[in-house]
Amino acid sequence: MKLHFEPDLDYQLAAIEAVCDLFRGQEACRTEFTVSHGGSLHMAGNRLEELGVGNRLLLADEVLLANLRAVQLRNGLPPSDTLASGDFTVEMETGTGKTYVYLRTLFELHKRYGFTKFVIVVPSVAIKEGVYKSLQIMADHFRGLYANTPFDYFLYDSGKLGQVRHFATSPHIQIMVVTVGAINKKEVNNLYKETEKTNDERPIDLIRATCPIVIVDEPQSVDGGLEGQGKKALDEMHPLCTLRYSATHVDKHHMLYRLNPVDAYERKLVKQIEVASLEVQGGHNTPYIRFVETGNKRGIVARVELDCQQGDRVRRMVKSVKAGDDLERISGRSIHAGCLVQNIGCKAGEEFLELANLERPLRLGEAVGDVDPDILKRQMIRRTIEEHLDKELRLLPQEIKVLSLFFIDAVEHYRAGPDVASKKGKYAVMFEEEYRRAIAKPKYHTLFQEVDIRTLPEEVHKGYFSIDKKERWADTAENNQANRDNAERAYNLIMKEKERLLSFETPLKFIFSHSALREGWDNPNVFQICVLRDMGTEMKRRQTIGRGLRLCVNQQGERLRGFDVNTLTVIASESYEQFAKTLQKEIEEETGIRFGMVEPHAFVTIPVAGTAGQIAPMGIEASTRLWHHLVETGHLDGRGTIQDSLRTAIQTGTLHLPEPFAASLPQVRELLGKLAGKLAIKNADERISIKTRQTILHGEAFRALWNRIKHKTTYRVAFDNARLLDDCTRAIQEAPPVIPARMRFRKADLTIGKGGVAAVETAQAAPVGIDEPPFELPDLLTVLQDQTQLTRKSIVQILTSSGRLEDFRRNPQQFLELASESIQRAKRLALVNGIRYQRIGADHYFAQELFEQEELTGYIKEMLRDTHKSVYEHVVYDSSVERSFAEQLETNEAIRVYAKLPGWFKVPTPLGSYNPDWAILVDKDGDERLYFVVETKGGLFQDDLRHQERARMACGKAHFQALATDDNPAVYHVATSVDDLMAHVIASGTTISSPGTK
Numbered sequence: 001m002k003l004h005f006e007p008d009l010d011y012q013l014a015a016i017e018a019v020c021d022l023f024r025g026q027e028a029c030r031t032e033f034t035v036s037h038g039g040s041l042h043m044a045g046n047r048l049e050e051l052g053v054g055n056r057l058l059l060a061d062e063v064l065l066a067n068l069r070a071v072q073l074r075n076g077l078p079p080s081d082t083l084a085s086g087d088f089t090v091e092m093e094t095g096t097g098k099t100y101v102y103l104r105t106l107f108e109l110h111k112r113y114g115f116t117k118f119v120i121v122v123p124s125v126a127i128k129e130g131v132y133k134s135l136q137i138m139a140d141h142f143r144g145l146y147a148n149t150p151f152d153y154f155l156y157d158s159g160k161l162g163q164v165r166h167f168a169t170s171p172h173i174q175i176m177v178v179t180v181g182a183i184n185k186k187e188v189n190n191l192y193k194e195t196e197k198t199n200d201e202r203p204i205d206l207i208r209a210t211c212p213i214v215i216v217d218e219p220q221s222v223d224g225g226l227e228g229q230g231k232k233a234l235d236e237m238h239p240l241c242t243l244r245y246s247a248t249h250v251d252k253h254h255m256l257y258r259l260n261p262v263d264a265y266e267r268k269l270v271k272q273i274e275v276a277s278l279e280v281q282g283g284h285n286t287p288y289i290r291f292v293e294t295g296n297k298r299g300i301v302a303r304v305e306l307d308c309q310q311g312d313r314v315r316r317m318v319k320s321v322k323a324g325d326d327l328e329r330i331s332g333r334s335i336h337a338g339c340l341v342q343n344i345g346c347k348a349g350e351e352f353l354e355l356a357n358l359e360r361p362l363r364l365g366e367a368v369g370d371v372d373p374d375i376l377k378r379q380m381i382r383r384t385i386e387e388h389l390d391k392e393l394r395l396l397p398q399e400i401k402v403l404s405l406f407f408i409d410a411v412e413h414y415r416a417g418p419d420v421a422s423k424k425g426k427y428a429v430m431f432e433e434e435y436r437r438a439i440a441k442p443k444y445h446t447l448f449q450e451v452d453i454r455t456l457p458e459e460v461h462k463g464y465f466s467i468d469k470k471e472r473w474a475d476t477a478e479n480n481q482a483n484r485d486n487a488e489r490a491y492n493l494i495m496k497e498k499e500r501l502l503s504f505e506t507p508l509k510f511i512f513s514h515s516a517l518r519e520g521w522d523n524p525n526v527f528q529i530c531v532l533r534d535m536g537t538e539m540k541r542r543q544t545i546g547r548g549l550r551l552c553v554n555q556q557g558e559r560l561r562g563f564d565v566n567t568l569t570v571i572a573s574e575s576y577e578q579f580a581k582t583l584q585k586e587i588e589e590e591t592g593i594r595f596g597m598v599e600p601h602a603f604v605t606i607p608v609a610g611t612a613g614q615i616a617p618m619g620i621e622a623s624t625r626l627w628h629h630l631v632e633t634g635h636l637d638g639r640g641t642i643q644d645s646l647r648t649a650i651q652t653g654t655l656h657l658p659e660p661f662a663a664s665l666p667q668v669r670e671l672l673g674k675l676a677g678k679l680a681i682k683n684a685d686e687r688i689s690i691k692t693r694q695t696i697l698h699g700e701a702f703r704a705l706w707n708r709i710k711h712k713t714t715y716r717v718a719f720d721n722a723r724l725l726d727d728c729t730r731a732i733q734e735a736p737p738v739i740p741a742r743m744r745f746r747k748a749d750l751t752i753g754k755g756g757v758a759a760v761e762t763a764q765a766a767p768v769g770i771d772e773p774p775f776e777l778p779d780l781l782t783v784l785q786d787q788t789q790l791t792r793k794s795i796v797q798i799l800t801s802s803g804r805l806e807d808f809r810r811n812p813q814q815f816l817e818l819a820s821e822s823i824q825r826a827k828r829l830a831l832v833n834g835i836r837y838q839r840i841g842a843d844h845y846f847a848q849e850l851f852e853q854e855e856l857t858g859y860i861k862e863m864l865r866d867t868h869k870s871v872y873e874h875v876v877y878d879s880s881v882e883r884s885f886a887e888q889l890e891t892n893e894a895i896r897v898y899a900k901l902p903g904w905f906k907v908p909t910p911l912g913s914y915n916p917d918w919a920i921l922v923d924k925d926g927d928e929r930l931y932f933v934v935e936t937k938g939g940l941f942q943d944d945l946r947h948q949e950r951a952r953m954a955c956g957k958a959h960f961q962a963l964a965t966d967d968n969p970a971v972y973h974v975a976t977s978v979d980d981l982m983a984h985v986i987a988s989g990t991t992i993s994s995p996g997t998k
Contacts, residue, residue: 001503003557005100005141011259011269015090015101018075018257019243020108022088023059024067028114031056033209035169035201052168054210055115055240068254077255078601079620086241087253091591093264094247094542095271095522095549099134102215102245107146109213110173117167117210120177121234123221128155131177131217133498149173156182158190161203168206176212180222184233207237214239220250248542248590260591261542265752270549271527272563273750275576275759276387278380280371281767283741284314284813285775287335289327290367291353292318294346302344302353305367306331312787312820314813327355334778365533371770374426376743377532379768380571381406381427382434383745384530387569388509389444391527395565396447399555401502404528405547406512413532414463414512427512427532432457435510461510498523502553524550524559530571541583542590545570569747576748576759583750584757595756597640598675600627606667608660618664626661626668642676650676652857674753690856690863690874697851697871701929702897705921708931708970710845713962715955717910718834725794727830729801731822738807738815742767777812787820788827798823831910832951837962846905854904864890871899881976882917885936888978889920895978896923901933909955911948916956919970922985931970933960934981 033052059067061083068088069079092098102120109115122128135153143149151173154163167174183191191203214234216222224230234242244253247261264270290305301322308317309332319330327339343354343361352361358368388404395402408414408427416425424432435457439448448456500506502525526548548568553559560566572579587593603623608616618626630636635646635655649655650673657665696702745765751758784795799805799819808815851871858876864886865874877883877900889895898920906913922930935953957972964970975981 001499001555001557003137003499003553004559005138006559007141007145009097011263011267012097012101012104014075015092015257015259016105016108018071019088019090019105020112021071022064022067022241022256023057023109023113025063026057026059026113028112029056029058030054030114030116031211035165035206035209050169052206052209053116053171054168055117055213056211057240068256071256072254073604073617073620075257076601076605077258078599080254083254085253086239087244087251088241089244089249089251089253089255091249091255091258091260092245092247093259093261093270093549094546095551096259096264096269098245098247099131099217100138102217102243103134103138104142104145105243106173106175106213106215107142107149107151110149111146115213115240116171116173117212118173118175118215119207119212119237119239120175120215120217121183121222121230122177122179122217123181123230125179127217128177128179135175135177137499151175153177158182161190161195164203164206165201168210174210176207180224180230180233183236184224184229204236211240212237214242216242216244218246218248219244220246220248223251247546249592252592260593261587261752262593268561268563268566269551271551271566271568273545273549273752274567274569274747274762275579275750276383276569276571276745276747277576277579278376278383278571278573278743278745279575280376280741280743280770282739282811282814283371283743283770284316285335285741285811286369287339288316288367288369289336289339289355289362290370291351291362291364293364294344294351294353296346300344300346302341302346304353306336307333309333312824313817334783335776371741371743374430375770376573377427378430378434379743379745380530380532380573381430382438383765384528384571385431385435385438385510387528387571389438389447391569392447393444395527395552398560398565399504400552400560400565401504401525401555402509402527403501403523403525404510404530405526406510406530407533407544408512408514409533411463411514428461428463431461431510431512435460456507459507461512462508463512501525502555502557504555522547522550525552526550527552527567528569528571531573540586541579542586545583576746576750576761580748580750580757580759587752587757594640596642596675598627598630598636598642598672599640600624602627602671602675603664603668606664606671608664622661626657629658629661642672646672647676688857688860688874690858690872690876692851692871693867693873696869696897697848699897701921702871702899703848704929705897705899705919705931705970706848708966708968709919709933709960709963710848711842711963712840712844712846713837713908713959714840715835715837715908715910715958717831718836719830720834723833724826724830725797727826728790728798728823731826732798732802732804732819735804735818735822738804738811738818740769740771740811742769744768775812777809778816780808780812780816783816784820784823788823790823828911828948828951832954835910835955835958837955837959839962839965850904851899851902854902856902869895869897871897875900881936885918885975885977889918892978892982894922894924894982896921896929907956907959909952911951911955914952914956916972920981922981929968930985931968932981933970933972935972935974937974937976 031054033054035050035052065080065083068083072079090098090101092101106115106118120131122131132153132155142151149172152166152170153175154167154177156176156178157163164176167176183189194202214237216234222230222234224232259269265272284307288305288307292303292305294300294302299322301320303318303320304327305316305318306327307314308319308330310317314333321327321330321341321344323341323344325341327341328334328336330336338357340356341353342356343352345352345361351364354361362368384404384406388402391402406427412425414425414427416423436453438444439453439456501508501523529544529548531544545568551559551561551566570579584595588595601620601623603618603626604620606618606623608618608622627636627640630646631638631640633645635643635649637643646655650669655665655669655672656662657668661668744767746761747763747765748759748761751760780799781792781795784790785792788795790798804815807818856872856876858874862878863874863876864883867873867875867886867890869890870886875886877886882900886900889898898918901916901919903915906915908914916933917936918932918934920932920934922932924930933956935956953974960970960972973981973984975984
């Protein structure tokens with residue numbers, strides 16, 4: 001296979017232009033110098049030994065700054081005030097072609113300005129090998145684009161310093177790729193020593209003389225943190241400028257172009273992300289504790305995950321604790337009795353949490369009281385295989401090979417031995433067993449025709465780990481030359497097989513790795529990533545999903561687009577809600593994106609009309625004025641955080657801008673709508689005020705209907721204790737069965753927008769039973785007494801009468817939740833059963849004038865327009881059921897008048913206010929009228945309605961019964977359609993002649 005590269009992607013061209021336009025006005029020229037045998041460096045003009053060629057910048061700093069500001073404003077970035085350094089930043093999300101962009105940029109810089117010397121500095125062997133591989137597979141592409149311009153590229157090797165001399169003397173494009181670890185230690189580095197291989201000159205002096213353009217890939221990992229050893233090594237090269245490319249910059253320097261995760265996702269430049277999360281359900285019967293992280297910013301604290309009591313239920317939550325804390329008090333559960341925090345260690349690499357009731361301290365990521373982790377890992381492997389095969393069924397016709405990647409917690413769990421030839425570890429065994437089981441299913445039969453499925457499981461998976469000289473697995477750290485050599489042995493294999501992995505001819509489909517596959521390795525056809533390790537211990541979520549974000553390719557090497565093909569499934573052991581929350585936090589920390597905030601430069605690219613009528617970008621000054629206006633009106637706070645008033649103004653279409661910004665309102669509103677978050681933004685032009693239909697409102701028919709329903713009531717509640725206990729007993733007897741602990745996969749799509757990262761659940765798998773470790777039974781009576789406020793005697797009577805105490809032994813926590821909820825529901829219904837309404841008096845009612853005094857508004861798409869029998873000219877509906885009901889009211893000849901009851905018409909209940917749906921007058925042959933208050937529901941069966949909803953409706957019925965003071969009162973009824981209402985009329989013995997439909 002040969003990968004194809006697209007030369008005309010607009011976002012990549014914009015990134016290239018951003019760098020090239022920085023040097024606008026530069027003449028094509030170069031500097032020349034001599035390289036002598038005597039160990040000294042002489043500028044041209046003296047006796048030449050050999051001619052060296054370097055880059056030369058002619059632009060004054062003021063011109064460079066003006067170019068920089070113009071590029072920044074064009075790309076919607078805050079402009080730099082001064083030219084503080086020669087460092088310039090390009091931010092591009094993982095998987096969008098960052099390497100292609102900076103490699104093509106250097107060819108474009110040569111074409112326009114004659115620059116020839118480039119040094120690419122990377123943080124690791126993986127990225128070095130990846131860049132070198134990219135140069136190999138892109139070489140023909142660049143030769144075609146740039147008329148066969150000659151160029152050389154090489155990997156810096158301290159044993160081949162003659163290449164550095166050629167780098168300095170060649171007149172053609174020279175590209176040197178080097179890891180920062182190979183250049184940042186002067187005392188042991190040949191780069192800073194005189195050597196015969198460079199005619200007794202120091203290689204660093206040769207590099208300096210060329211004034212190279214230094215390109216830094218992943219600068220946050222190159223710079224070297226607070227001490228900045230890597231940054232010092234970059235400066236030692238005396239670069240003409242430093243171009244810094246990453247998706248996660250720490251130091252922004254002068255930003256030229258930005259394609260952040262939100263932009264990439266919204267433009268579908270990367271794969272859609274979905275999370276299949278494996279969660280344990282009903283398994284809260286043991287004192288579960290997991291050590292998440294530790295820190296010492298404000299004293300030494302640990303973050304632990306506990307099963308905490310939240311109302312009637314137990315929720316798994318992360319809490320901060322310090323030495324001396326009692327986990328029983330923090331979790332609110334007696335199951336944690338005796339769990340006192342004794343000591344916390346936060347030294348990097350030696351973190352621990354010591355608890356009074358544990359024999360040994362917990363290490364970072366460890367847990368006690370949890371389900372057997374191997375059971376969970378097997379389920380995750382099984383789900384990954386099924387997701388993989390499902391995608392193969394769908395993508396095979398498009399000639400797309402599917403790959404899956406496993407991140408594991410320890411090398412020995414995949415290979416149980418010290419060397420490469422060692423036997424299979426438990427994950428490898430689990431994989432082969434589950435793969436053999438899956439491919440035997442009839443569902444996947446078409447994938448394995450004429451294939452020997454007996455040996456296939458061993459051929460489709462492989463592990464990638466660092467390997468030392470003795471063919472033994474090794475640590476992946478690159479903190480010294482020996483470890484870098486170990487890593488290179490592994491990475492050479494990975495990089496050389498990158499294209500082979502994409503071919504159907506290679507059976508390998510499943511890759512297992514510990515931490516080798518970090519930034520620098522990705523494959524466009526990774527569709528599944530299974531995390532068989534604790535999320536957040538060694539690799540972050542962005543780093544994890546980054547290995548599979550790139551858009552896929554087919555067998556011709558052509559890239560395919562669209563979320564219908566490109567979906568990355570992450571199989572994780574945390575909830576998708578937590579995954580989305582943490583992913584958003586990481587994006588904010590790593591990119592500086594502030595979700596839900598507006599920055600002063602946010603509007604710079606919005607087009608506005610100039611004084612001469614021409615259209616031009618708003619610019620930084622006008623954008624800042626507009627930002628200050630939003631702050632002054634209270635729509636933003638002083639830091640730019642979006643306030644509720646702005647969200648409301650966007651939703652209701654009431655956002656106003658001062659002159660001269662009024663003409664840009666649609667573009668400003670659209671931008672703010674995206675930044676404000678997950679809102680249902682509606683077209684303000686479709687929002688209208690709805691008038692009353694005066695002839696109906698003031699007509700005699702509606703007045704008669706209104707007089708029957710307008711009065712207010714008060715209520716009292718009487719309890720029957722014996723009946724309450726019987727109801728509680730019956731509720732527990734009829735409650736769902738209690739089953740042992742189980743686990744279930746839940747799948748959700750993640751959407752990354754300017755308002756944040758959101759997760760929307762799309763599927764649930766059938767639960768799988770699991771065995772919990774032995775547990776002690778909690779104090780059942782005490783817990784239920786605290787949660788229900790019933791006496792112990794009453795609880796004993798209820799539980800013994802229910803006949804379900806055996807369920808308590810089967811799953812104590814689930815039974816506690818079920819019993820508590822059943823009793824609380826029975827108590828709520830007892831309130832309703834014992835409620836008695838009473839009309840307050842003739843002077844307490846809803847005045848008919850409120851229809852005119854209280855404004856009703858709505859959106860055109862959510863209303864039935866131009867009605868004839870309604871009090872309002874248009875009927876605003878909340879659901880398709882309500883719309884259909886309104887249409888039937890209009891067309892049924894038996895309906896005289898009706899009203900969709902406004903929000904201010906409320907009936908008091910013990911469970912909160914209740915607002916009925918409709919008031920309707922049914923006419924019988926013109927001489928008998930029937931008055932109804934109708935609640936519309938999608939279903940009439942009790943099970944279709946929530947308990948509290950049913951209780952409020954029962955209160956509504958009692959309220960209107962209390963208002964019945966004449967022979968023809970308003971009757972309360974629940975219906976799904978007007979036909980249901982008419983059926984009720986007929987069933988009650990009242991007939992209506994010719995209730996036909998127009």
